[in-house]
Amino acid sequence: MFWFAVGFAVLTVPVAAIPVRSAHTEAELISEVRSVQPGRPFWVALRLKMDPEWHTYWLNPGDSGTATTLQWQQPAGIQAGPLRWPYPQRIAAPPLASYGYEGTVYLLSEIQAPADLKPGAKLALRAKAEWLECKVECLPGAGTVALELPVQAEATAPSVHADAIAAARGRLPVTIADWKLRAAVQEGQLILRATRPEWFAGEIGPVTFFPEQDLLIEPAAPQVLEVRPDGFLLKLKRSAVSTATPERIAGVLVAPAGWRGAGSEQALSVRVALEPVAAVLSAGAPDLAGLLVAVGFAFLGGMILNLMPCVLPVLSIKVLGFVQEARTGHAWRYGLAFTAGVLASFWLLAGGLLLLRAGGEQLGWGFQLQSPPFLVILCAVLFLFGLNLFGIFEVGTSLTRLGGAGPAGGLGGSFFSGVLATTVATPCTAPFMGSALGYALTQPVWAALLVFTALGLGMASPYLLLSLSPALLRFVPKPGAWMETFKQAMGFLLMGTVVWLGWVLGLQAGVSALAALLAALVVLGAAAWALGKWGHMAAPAPTRLTARVLAALGIVGALGVALVGVEQQSAASSGPTQATATPSEGIRWEAFSPQRVAALRAAGTPVFIDFTAAWCLSCQVNERVAFSSPQVREAFARGGFVMLKADWTKRDAAIAQALAQFGRSGVPLYVLYGPTAGAPPRILPEVLTPDIIVKALQELS
Amino acid sequence: MKRKAFVMAALSLALVAANVSTVQADALVGQPAPSFTAADTNGKSHALTDFKGKYVVLEWTNYDCPFVVKQYSTQAMQEMQKMAAGKGVVWLSVNSSAAGKQGNYPAEKWNTLVKEKGAAPKAILLDGDGKIGQLYGAKTTPHMYIINPEGKLIYNGAIDDKPTTDAATKPQTNYVAAALTEAMAGKPVTVATTRPYGCSVKY
Numbered sequence: 001m002f003w004f005a006v007g008f009a010v011l012t013v014p015v016a017a018i019p020v021r022s023a024h025t026e027a028e029l030i031s032e033v034r035s036v037q038p039g040r041p042f043w044v045a046l047r048l049k050m051d052p053e054w055h056t057y058w059l060n061p062g063d064s065g066t067a068t069t070l071q072w073q074q075p076a077g078i079q080a081g082p083l084r085w086p087y088p089q090r091i092a093a094p095p096l097a098s099y100g101y102e103g104t105v106y107l108l109s110e111i112q113a114p115a116d117l118k119p120g121a122k123l124a125l126r127a128k129a130e131w132l133e134c135k136v137e138c139l140p141g142a143g144t145v146a147l148e149l150p151v152q153a154e155a156t157a158p159s160v161h162a163d164a165i166a167a168a169r170g171r172l173p174v175t176i177a178d179w180k181l182r183a184a185v186q187e188g189q190l191i192l193r194a195t196r197p198e199w200f201a202g203e204i205g206p207v208t209f210f211p212e213q214d215l216l217i218e219p220a221a222p223q224v225l226e227v228r229p230d231g232f233l234l235k236l237k238r239s240a241v242s243t244a245t246p247e248r249i250a251g252v253l254v255a256p257a258g259w260r261g262a263g264s265e266q267a268l269s270v271r272v273a274l275e276p277v278a279a280v281l282s283a284g285a286p287d288l289a290g291l292l293v294a295v296g297f298a299f300l301g302g303m304i305l306n307l308m309p310c311v312l313p314v315l316s317i318k319v320l321g322f323v324q325e326a327r328t329g330h331a332w333r334y335g336l337a338f339t340a341g342v343l344a345s346f347w348l349l350a351g352g353l354l355l356l357r358a359g360g361e362q363l364g365w366g367f368q369l370q371s372p373p374f375l376v377i378l379c380a381v382l383f384l385f386g387l388n389l390f391g392i393f394e395v396g397t398s399l400t401r402l403g404g405a406g407p408a409g410g411l412g413g414s415f416f417s418g419v420l421a422t423t424v425a426t427p428c429t430a431p432f433m434g435s436a437l438g439y440a441l442t443q444p445v446w447a448a449l450l451v452f453t454a455l456g457l458g459m460a461s462p463y464l465l466l467s468l469s470p471a472l473l474r475f476v477p478k479p480g481a482w483m484e485t486f487k488q489a490m491g492f493l494l495m496g497t498v499v500w501l502g503w504v505l506g507l508q509a510g511v512s513a514l515a516a517l518l519a520a521l522v523v524l525g526a527a528a529w530a531l532g533k534w535g536h537m538a539a540p541a542p543t544r545l546t547a548r549v550l551a552a553l554g555i556v557g558a559l560g561v562a563l564v565g566v567e568q569q570s571a572a573s574s575g576p577t578q579a580t581a582t583p584s585e586g587i588r589w590e591a592f593s594p595q596r597v598a599a600l601r602a603a604g605t606p607v608f609i610d611f612t613a614a615w616c617l618s619c620q621v622n623e624r625v626a627f628s629s630p631q632v633r634e635a636f637a638r639g640g641f642v643m644l645k646a647d648w649t650k651r652d653a654a655i656a657q658a659l660a661q662f663g664r665s666g667v668p669l670y671v672l673y674g675p676t677a678g679a680p681p682r683i684l685p686e687v688l689t690p691d692i693i694v695k696a697l698q699e700l701s
Numbered sequence: 702m703k704r705k706a707f708v709m710a711a712l713s714l715a716l717v718a719a720n721v722s723t724v725q726a727d728a729l730v731g732q733p734a735p736s737f738t739a740a741d742t743n744g745k746s747h748a749l750t751d752f753k754g755k756y757v758v759l760e761w762t763n764y765d766c767p768f769v770v771k772q773y774s775t776q777a778m779q780e781m782q783k784m785a786a787g788k789g790v791v792w793l794s795v796n797s798s799a800a801g802k803q804g805n806y807p808a809e810k811w812n813t814l815v816k817e818k819g820a821a822p823k824a825i826l827l828d829g830d831g832k833i834g835q836l837y838g839a840k841t842t843p844h845m846y847i848i849n850p851e852g853k854l855i856y857n858g859a860i861d862d863k864p865t866t867d868a869a870t871k872p873q874t875n876y877v878a879a880a881l882t883e884a885m886a887g888k889p890v891t892v893a894t895t896r897p898y899g900c901s902v903k904y
Contacts, residue, residue, distance in 0.1 A: 064841040064901035066864045096840055096901050130867065132767075137803040138900040140767045140866035214896035240838055241729060241857050241894050599732045602836075 020143030024051040025133045029125060029145035030106075032165040033156040036123045036149045039115035042156065045106035045165050046070050046083075046129055046145060055100040056131045058088035060212050060251075062098035062219035065138070068107060068131040073144075074124070081110040086171030087254050087267035088210055090219065093136070097220035099210055106168035119153040173252040173269035176259055180231075183249040183272045184280035187594050187657050188238050190217055190249070192270070193280050195231040202264075204232050205257040209270070212250040215239040233281075240598075248273050277660065291447055294439040295454040301433030302458020305425050308618055334414040335467020339460040341418020346456035347449065349426070354445055366426045366666050369615035370651045372566045375505040376517055378423065380559055383498050383521050384528060385420070389491035391484075392525075393532030418460065424497065425459065434686060438664040504615040505566070507649055513566040520562035527554030587633055592646035594658060597673075604675055606641045606700070611659060611669035614649040619668040622688040629690035635697045640675075674700040728837040730857050730893045734848040735836045739795075741824035742808040742815075747793070754850045756790040756884070758877065760822065761834065763796060763804030763842040764814055766900035767866040772843060773818050775868050778860075781878060782821040790881065794822040797834030802903035804842070805829060831904040841899035845877045849884060856880040858895030 019028040025048055032043040048056050048068065057065040072080045085107060088099040117123065130142040178197030183190065192209060204227050211217055221237035234253075251270045258264035353367065368374045387393060433455065440451035466472050498521070506514035527550070534547035590596065592609055600607045610627075612619040626632055636643060646655045648667050662669060662683065670684035684696055728735055734757075738748040749757065760778075762769055772778040782792050796811075798804035806814070811825050828834055837846060847856035861872035880890045 061898075064897075064899060066866075066898055093901055093904075095835060095904060098901065130865065132866065134900065136901075136903060137765065138767055142867070215894065595729065595732060598729065603735060 018146060020145055022133060022141030023139050024054040025049065025056065025131065025141050027129050027143055027145055029127065029147040030161040031147055031149055031159055032162050034159045035152040035156050036113045036117065037152060037156050038113055038117040041110050041112050043108055043110055043165050044125065044147065045108050045168060047104060047106050048131060049104045050102060050133060054133050054135050055091050055102045056105065056133055058099040059085050060099055060214065063096040065098045065100060065134060066132045068129065070107065071128045073126045073128065077114040079112040084108040084172055086168050087173060087252050090208065092220065095220055099219065106165055108168055117151045119151050121151045123149045123151055171267060173267040174265045175269045179259065179268060181270055181272050182275055182280045184275050184277040185238065185245050186277045190236040190238055191280060192234040202261040203257045205255060207232065207234055208254045209234055209236055210252045210254065213246060215242045290439065294436045294451050297432040297436035298451045298454035299458035301436055302455040303461055304432065305459050306462060331467040331470065333411060335464045337411045337414035338418040339464050341415035342422050342460040343453060343456040345419045345422035346452045350449055350452035354448055366615060369426060372505055372509045372513060373563050375501050376562050376566050379498050379501045379517060380524055382494050383524060386491040386494035387525060387528045389487050389494065393528045394536065434664045434666060434669065437666060504649065507614045509566050516562045516565035520558040523554050523558035527551040587627060587636065587643050589643050589645040592644040594654060596644065600642050601673060606639050606675050607644060607673040608636060608641045609644045609646055609671040611646045611648060611655065611667045613647065613667050616667045618686060622668060626688040626690050626693055632690045632693050635694045639697055672696060672700060728846060728854050728857055730854050732854060733852050734854040737833045737836060739826040739828055739833055741826055742811040747824055747826065752791045753852060756850060756881065757848040758785055758790055758792045759846040760792065760794045761797065761839040761842050761844040761902060762794045763798055763900060763903065765803050766842045768899035769842050771866050771868050772860060779819050779821060785881065786821055788885065792822045793824055793826055795826045795828050795833060797828040797831045797839060798903040799831060800829055804903055834902050834904065839902050841897040842902060843899055844897040847877065847880050855884055855890050856893055859897045864898035
């Protein structure tokens with residue numbers, strides 16, 4: 001202080017700055033050092049002292065206000081660094097919020113003194129400052145702030161402001177590379193994920209994100225912190241009017257507890273590129289409790305899956321198989337083979353899903369049914385299987401073991417029926433399964449595989465149990481002539497499944513594709529018939545060979561032609577499917593879009609969303625059972641509900657994203673939004689009855 | 702076992718539901734503009750639907766906000782209002798200041814102020830309970846919206862690209878004028894959403 005005063009006297013110019021005052025703010029340019037050393041950088045600050053209750057703004061002012069600006073007007077050779085902003089506070093004025101400062105703030109800048117400064121001379125700094133000061137009402141403030149510092153050859157000494165400027169520097173955001181930050185945008189949300197460094201032992205307390213970008217998040221919306229063992233997730237509401245999704249996220253994460261531990265830096269700089277949601281959510285280890293619940297749900301869901309309409313046709317075949325094998329005393333081997341078939345198919349499914357997910361695809365349970373070629377192959381397999389049940393041909397041991405050959409072929413047959421059961425099960429989502437699968441798809445690969453395994457085990461468990469405890473086989477009927485009749489009857493069930501899958505194909509790829517499929521089935525039928533008539537073991541060898549070659553050619557040719565035809569047709573028809581709207585007549589369905597939901601919610605209109613697909617048999621059953629009921633129609637009409645249909649028959653990224661938002665990976669999903677703005681939606685069960693819907697609607701109103 | 706599973710299922714569903722973000726009332730570009738009815742300073746009632754078939758500009762205003770003061774002292778706002786009127790655009794100024802807060806005046810005072818400033822809106826709508834403001838998500842004064850003849854919102858945001866109260870700073874682009882010009886020429890609006898700047902709306 002003494003030296004300061006002497007310098008003042010000797011130079012006879014004001015070394016200290018002259019403060020500028022607006023109505024409620026005092027502005028002053030201050031320096032961290034008392035003198036300048038040529039070639040050395042030093043810090044200065046625009047200090048704004050606001051009257052009590054008044055505030056000025058951060059670089060992003062939030063909902064209202066304007067950032068303070070500083071325009072340097074100084075001689076050439078002096079380089080001033082950009083304005084550096086200490087982290088702000090959130091200033092709430094419901095329903096709005098701003099980012100700014102109350103009390104005193106130091107907006108920092110680093111000045112590079114030229115190397116050719118002459119000791120004994122003065123360095124003059126001048127800048128025009130403009131700010132907006134607000135309490136409730138706002139006033140502009142402006143003034144030219146100036147500072148003169150003596151130039152000395154010796155090292156500089158700290159000024160009276162040194163401590164305050166150092167403290168302000170401590171509020172600047174820092175980069176701590178050990179903290180792994182990732183970001184993703186999910187419908188309506190920005191998700192920031194932070195993985196803690198190994199050395200961090202502190203508390204993850206409250207965390208606030210301040211975005212540097214305009215229209216990134218809603219400043220006034222609550223920020224939801226989810227602490228995880230390896231860090232945390234921060235969920236932020238996207239700006240309600242944001243139109244574009246940025247490539248990168250920039251801002252500051254503020255934790256009063258400190259990012260290196262107690263008393264350390266509180267502001268962490270965020271500069272990250274956006275990633276796919278699944279990638280960000282799946283980072284790190286899953287929490288054990290969540291995984292256990294998902295595994296348990298998956299097992300239960302798998303068990304219930306056996307009762308869903310998709311699996312029923314195959315279920316009966318399995319029962320037949322058991323009747324057959326039960327007496328051989330080796331039932332457990334068939335049970336295991338069946339389980340292996342189920343598990344292998346579930347792993348294949350999971351592998352495909354996870355691989356495609358890694359490639360950034362928006363997929364979910366039943367995704368393979370969104371592919372027309374897959375439908376063609378599935379139809380062909382089921383059709384041939386049905387013909388086999390009718391007895392048109394016998395493949396003996398190669399397909400399934402229903403005819404009653406040796407146990408060796410039976411094992412392969414059991415495995416295959418496990419595969420078939422899984423394949424036809426995918427159009428269904430059983431209760432408990434939806435949330436388990438939705439969870440699995442956001443987890444690391446091993447955890448996802450664990451959930452899929454539990455699902456498969458759950459589905460196979462009744463048969464495994466039956467095969468492992470011979471005592472239970474007492475309840476299985478004895479084999480006899482009835483089995484032949486039953487077998488043939490089951491053939492019709494399979495033909496029914498083929499018809500349904502053909503309908504799905506027709507919706508996806510059009511009537512020409514359906515015709516191609518039907519033609520292929522005719523050829524397949526002829527091939528199977530030829531095989532049955534001339535290809536059996538009793539026929540002479542040349543006849544048998546000819547029949548088998550012809551049948552093989554027929555099958556391959558028919559499938560090939562059908563696949564090519566369907567591929568061309570589905571490329572031609574790219575519009576949304578319409579047919580799922582037909583079953584529930586009397587309800588006026590609108591097409592789902594996230595924007596439509598947002599608009600309706602904004603207007604306080606109750607909304608019902610039906611996530612469905614033509615290939616989802618549970619959905620079709622629900623629609624016929626529940627939505628066609630007059631009392632349900634009436635209840636929806638009375639509540640003034642707008643009915644939205646999200647038809648997932650074909651691939652649709654927006655619907656897949658919306659499903660993911662509800663933690664699901666497949667259909668059906670039924671979502672009810674009541675008239676209360678801001679209230680969370682209600683999710684109806686996977687299996688609907690008119691009563692469930694009517695009751696849910698009553699509870700909402 | 703089953704009961705427990707049910708409880709867990711319900712819990713997990715509740716968790717899922719709680720995570721789902723709720724949608725706030727806001728006007729989105731490309732969507733139908735929220736409809737409203739409000740009284741003006743002459744006691745006349747206006748509904749948005751009255752102006753179907755015309756372009757409508759909504760200007761959130763508060764004559765005591767320095768940002769609004771700048772727009773009127775430089776005549777920028779009045780010129781836009783007159784230009785718009787000349788092209789058949791309906792210009793509605795909306796005041797959402799709550800009773801007792803800055804910018805909330807009795808109707809007669811509004812009429813005097815409008816005359817003094819030479820402002821030329823079709824009407825000043827009084828939204829003292831903030832209903833229209835919150836319906837549109839109006840955040841600042843000024844905050845500008847443009848609705849096309851089909852009733853769709855085609856602009857939401859700032860008035861121009863210079864967020865300052867300094868009357869000497871001339872904007873390079875007036876977003877509202879640019880959007881109106883483009884839309885009336887049958888072109889899509891290039892800049893359709895911006896961050897509005899100014900004083901907070903005094904809800």
